[in-house]
Amino acid sequence: MTATATMGRARLLGGRLVIRNLWFTLLLGLVGFLVITPLFLLLLNSFDVGIPGKEAAYGLDAWIRGYETPGIERAIYNTFSLAITRSLIATVVGIFIAWLLARTDIPFKGGFEFLFWISYFLPALPVALGWILLLDPKFGLINEWLVSLPFIDEAPFDIYSYWGIIWVHLTATTIGIRVMLLTPAFRNLDAALEESSRIAGAGTMQTLVRIIVPIMMPPILIATILGLIRSLEAFEIELILGVPIGLDVFSTKIYEFVVNEPPDYSSAAALGSFFLVVLLILVGLQQYYLRGKEYTTVTGRGFSARPIPLGLWKWPAFALVLIIVLTVTAIPTGFVFVGTFMQLFGYFHIADPWTLDNWRQVLADPILIRSFWNTLKLGIGSALVGVLFCCLIAYVVVKTRYAGKELLDFLSWLPYSIPGILLGLALIWTFLLIHQVVPIYGTMLALIIAMALSRLPLGVQVIKAFLLQIGNELEESSRVCGGSWFYTFRRVLFPLLSPCLIVVGLLIFITAARDIGTVVLLATGKTRTLSLLMLDYTVGAELERATVVACMIVLMVVVGAVLARALGGQFSIRS
Amino acid sequence: MASVLSLQGVSKWFGDVKAVDRLSLEIEEGSVFTLLGPSGCGKTTTLRMIAGLEWPDEGEIVLKDRTIVSVERGIFVNPEKRNMGMVFQSYAIWPHMTVFKNVAYPLQLRRHSQREIREKVLRALELVGLAGFEDRPAPNLSGGQQQRVAIARALVYEPEVLLLDEPLSNLDAKLREQMRLDLKLLQLRLGITVVYVTHDQLEALSLSDEVVVMNHGQVEQYGSARELYDEASTPFVRDFVGKTVLLKGRLRTVEGTELEVALSDIPDAVFHCPNPGMSGLDVGQDVFLSVRPEDVEVGDDLDGRQGNLLQGVVETALYVGERSECQIRVGQQSILLYLPRHQVVRPQQAVSVHLPRQAVKLWPA
Numbered sequence: 004m005t006a007t008a009t010m011g012r013a014r015l016l017g018g019r020l021v022i023r024n025l026w027f028t029l030l031l032g033l034v035g036f037l038v039i040t041p042l043f044l045l046l047l048n049s050f051d052v053g054i055p056g057k058e059a060a061y062g063l064d065a066w067i068r069g070y071e072t073p074g075i076e077r078a079i080y081n082t083f084s085l086a087i088t089r090s091l092i093a094t095v096v097g098i099f100i101a102w103l104l105a106r107t108d109i110p111f112k113g114g115f116e117f118l119f120w121i122s123y124f125l126p127a128l129p130v131a132l133g134w135i136l137l138l139d140p141k142f143g144l145i146n147e148w149l150v151s152l153p154f155i156d157e158a159p160f161d162i163y164s165y166w167g168i169i170w171v172h173l174t175a176t177t178i179g180i181r182v183m184l185l186t187p188a189f190r191n192l193d194a195a196l197e198e199s200s201r202i203a204g205a206g207t208m209q210t211l212v213r214i215i216v217p218i219m220m221p222p223i224l225i226a227t228i229l230g231l232i233r234s235l236e237a238f239e240i241e242l243i244l245g246v247p248i249g250l251d252v253f254s255t256k257i258y259e260f261v262v263n264e265p266p267d268y269s270s271a272a273a274l275g276s277f278f279l280v281v282l283l284i285l286v287g288l289q290q291y292y293l294r295g296k297e298y299t300t301v302t303g304r305g306f307s308a309r310p311i312p313l314g315l316w317k318w319p320a321f322a323l324v325l326i327i328v329l330t331v332t333a334i335p336t337g338f339v340f341v342g343t344f345m346q347l348f349g350y351f352h353i354a355d356p357w358t359l360d361n362w363r364q365v366l367a368d369p370i371l372i373r374s375f376w377n378t379l380k381l382g383i384g385s386a387l388v389g390v391l392f393c394c395l396i397a398y399v400v401v402k403t404r405y406a407g408k409e410l411l412d413f414l415s416w417l418p419y420s421i422p423g424i425l426l427g428l429a430l431i432w433t434f435l436l437i438h439q440v441v442p443i444y445g446t447m448l449a450l451i452i453a454m455a456l457s458r459l460p461l462g463v464q465v466i467k468a469f470l471l472q473i474g475n476e477l478e479e480s481s482r483v484c485g486g487s488w489f490y491t492f493r494r495v496l497f498p499l500l501s502p503c504l505i506v507v508g509l510l511i512f513i514t515a516a517r518d519i520g521t522v523v524l525l526a527t528g529k530t531r532t533l534s535l536l537m538l539d540y541t542v543g544a545e546l547e548r549a550t551v552v553a554c555m556i557v558l559m560v561v562v563g564a565v566l567a568r569a570l571g572g573q574f575s576i577r578s
Numbered sequence: 579m580a581s582v583l584s585l586q587g588v589s590k591w592f593g594d595v596k597a598v599d600r601l602s603l604e605i606e607e608g609s610v611f612t613l614l615g616p617s618g619c620g621k622t623t624t625l626r627m628i629a630g631l632e633w634p635d636e637g638e639i640v641l642k643d644r645t646i647v648s649v650e651r652g653i654f655v656n657p658e659k660r661n662m663g664m665v666f667q668s669y670a671i672w673p674h675m676t677v678f679k680n681v682a683y684p685l686q687l688r689r690h691s692q693r694e695i696r697e698k699v700l701r702a703l704e705l706v707g708l709a710g711f712e713d714r715p716a717p718n719l720s721g722g723q724q725q726r727v728a729i730a731r732a733l734v735y736e737p738e739v740l741l742l743d744e745p746l747s748n749l750d751a752k753l754r755e756q757m758r759l760d761l762k763l764l765q766l767r768l769g770i771t772v773v774y775v776t777h778d779q780l781e782a783l784s785l786s787d788e789v790v791v792m793n794h795g796q797v798e799q800y801g802s803a804r805e806l807y808d809e810a811s812t813p814f815v816r817d818f819v820g821k822t823v824l825l826k827g828r829l830r831t832v833e834g835t836e837l838e839v840a841l842s843d844i845p846d847a848v849f850h851c852p853n854p855g856m857s858g859l860d861v862g863q864d865v866f867l868s869v870r871p872e873d874v875e876v877g878d879d880l881d882g883r884q885g886n887l888l889q890g891v892v893e894t895a896l897y898v899g900e901r902s903e904c905q906i907r908v909g910q911q912s913i914l915l916y917l918p919r920h921q922v923v924r925p926q927q928a929v930s931v932h933l934p935r936q937a938v939k940l941w942p943a
Binding site: 474482490494495498 | 663672
């Protein structure tokens with residue numbers, strides 16, 4: 004019976020549907036090529052032991068070399084230790100803040116949520132620069148102030164340390180992402196669950212610990228795994244704060260292999276392959292955990308539950324969240340801004356500490372102007388390319404019965420497990436491979452593709468969630484009353500989808516403006532972006548210039564984040 | 579009357595499940611034709627194939643004289659080329675447009691002039707009782723109003739056939755009753771052919787000229803509302819359309835047009851009913867005796883009745899306003915019966931139950 008069915012269908016499909024499927028298959032092929040080839044080449048090249056430019060020869064030398072590098076065990080240990088430690092701290096803090104913002108009558112909650120949103124988007128390097136001004140062991144303002152106290156003799160804090168790195172990460176995005184994902188999830192929790200616990204005789208805190216947190220375990224776990232995956236790919240903070248004191252992580256080791264003379268791409272690939280496997284397992288676990296769970300979209304809209312009165316604790320709680328939110332936003336960025344006016348970064352006690360020269364010099368620098376335009380090109384280009392592909396993929400996955408849609412969905416998820424620096428490394432080989440046919444290596448297009456690819460998982464997720472809310476019947480009713488597929492798309496789907504597409508575009512733009520890891524290995528002198536210029540200045544110890552560039556990047560990112568929020572930016576989390 | 583829409587041997591598989599199984603239908607011009615059945619019986623899939631939203635795996639669909647689907651000949655007319663109107667279960671009102679724009683959309687597609695569009699839209703809105711609502715944004719409408727907009731949008735371009743997919747199921751009970759009446763009046767006025775899909779037998783019976791009861795993708799029975807209710811031809815139709823009391827028994831004798839049945843559960847209970855000439859019933863066979871609850875009489879003293887009596891005990895009596903719904907235990911079994919609103923019974927009360935012989939039907943067990 005089934006055989007006849009398939010035959011009947013096949014006959015009918017002859018013609019139009021096959022042509023439509025052909026387009027879908029082309030899309031699948033392109034996405035597949037751009038996602039799978041880099042990973043394959045990464046693995047392949049890790050076994051390449053030939054001399055560069057000569058015939059390739061294969062062996063395990065690079066793996067042995069890579070893993071025999073002095074300090075490599077230490078670097079791997081550091082990577083996990085740093086990521087797990089700050090993930091745990093951030094999750095605990097995040098749960099508490101999310102609960103305060105979503106379920107209690109804490110004042111100014113909308114504003115707080117917005118500021119955490121901003122903090123999630125703040126680029127890491129400017130935050131690190133801000134904290135250097137405050138916590139440097141020699142000239143850090145907080146240290147100086149504490150030493151001036153009678154009973155403290157030496158600087159208590161050192162930003163260039165294990166805990167310094169954790170501190171900067173926590174204040175950059177690690178807490179922000181928890182609050183952003185968990186607050187809406189807490190808000191959607193049925194208030195009756197909480198109220199029945201109160202009626203049964205439990206206090207507010209008892210209810211939080213014994214009822215709310217256990218019930219919210221799925222979203223909490225997801226937010227934690229998500230944060231952990233992102234933590235494992237951290238790069239620039241470790242490069243600035245860890246490498247000077249000999250504290251390496253895997254991403255800085257890969258960077259070292261590539262930028263050393265002569266570069267050792269094979270060992271970098273060997274190291275990267277190992278981390279890729281770890282991340283794939285983590286992402287796999289996350290997906291397995293999410294399998295079959297109901298998909299709920301979490302929006303910024305409020306839930307009508309009556310907030311829990313905090314009573315006497317209201318203002319202390321407010322003060323605490325205020326301090327945290329300022330620590331993750333205004334304090335680091337404010338001090339970066341202060342830093343731009345200093346003769347010598349961090350030295351407040353020299354004869355004439357303040358100057359406008361940094362702004363004057365940097366703004367007159369043709370390199371800066373070029374980097375600025377490059378950033379704009381990269382941001383706008385990757386936003387357009389990214390939105391187009393995310394939209395197409397999400398549409399095929401949600402709205403069609405195309406046979407390969409599951410595979411397409413999976414492929415669009417895969418870049419999620421590839422750290423930026425690995426993606427960049429892997430794309431170098433991919434672009435070299437196709438260089439004869441499509442010469443894009445070394446061009447801006449190469450960076451645009453890399454950025455769009457790295458944001459594919461997020462974009463597809465957001466648009467998919469949105470498309471799921473648009474019932475098929477809205478399209479079908481247009482078809483029945485006479486609209487063709489394209490007319491329906493233009494008049495019905497596109498107007499409904501456009502706010503979501505703009506938000507995705509802005510999110511990609513923001514990521515492109517702040518990104519370092521993905522583009523650092525792909526960019527050339529001609530395609531260098533503001534972020535890379537800032538990194539160069541920082542590594543070259545020209546911190547005054549770095550802060551000026553940092554301010555410009557922060558400004559672009561904040562404007563983008565505010566716009567995205569205003570247009571109803573939403574993140575989905577399956578719970 | 580001429581058939582306006584005809585389905586011939588139409589099938590549809592979803593994976594290995596055959597949702598619609600070689601279905602053939604003839605739908606007459608100007609009639610209300612209803613597909614009735616439980617969820618998953620293939621009724622909505624059938625409607626969507628008529629609309630062109632699903633591709634059949636076999637069979638043909640002919641609209642007037644035009645073949646719009648033929649799997650064998652590789653014909654498939656896209657939904658937008660079929661000139662049908664459809665009201666969806668969710669109404670599918672486009673939220674980014676006003677009421678006017680929603681209704682004007684199909685006319686814009688057909689390139690009518692601005693003036694003509696305005697005239698037709700206003701007339702359609704008046705027809706569904708929404709005059710003056712044209713500038714409302716669509717999301718600011720209540721469920722009933724959205725449904726009226728959906729009907730206006732489906733009618734405004736005078737389609738050949740109007741397809742309705744459970745259009746009343748999202749309305750509250752009062753509104754549903756009102757809209758059922760309005761729909762019937764509107765259809766009578768316009769004389770349009772309607773294909774109606776519902777799982778609600780009340781809607782099906784009250785609105786339709788012809789009802790098809792579907793199960794497992796196939797036709798169980800078709801006919802007028804009365805035929806289905808009074809003369810169910812399969813056990814499925816008997817149980818799905820209306821409520822039925824079933825009692826197990828054995829056929830004792832057949833005497834001319836008179837059948838005699840002994841109940842299995844209750845010793846000495848003998849029932850008589852007319853022989854409808856149903857074939858395949860033999861003396862000594864196990865049978866089911868069926869009767870509509872509203873045909874059954876319940877009382878303390880029914881001695882005046884000639885036989886067909888049972889003794890029972892009231893278990894529960896739920897007063898629901900227009901009647902009481904009683905569970906009455908007879909023998910091993912508990913049966914649901916409807917009592918007139920003024921008749922008061924109490925739990926544990928012993929009652930007599932009378933099944934009038936004309937109302938009783940026999941089914942092979």
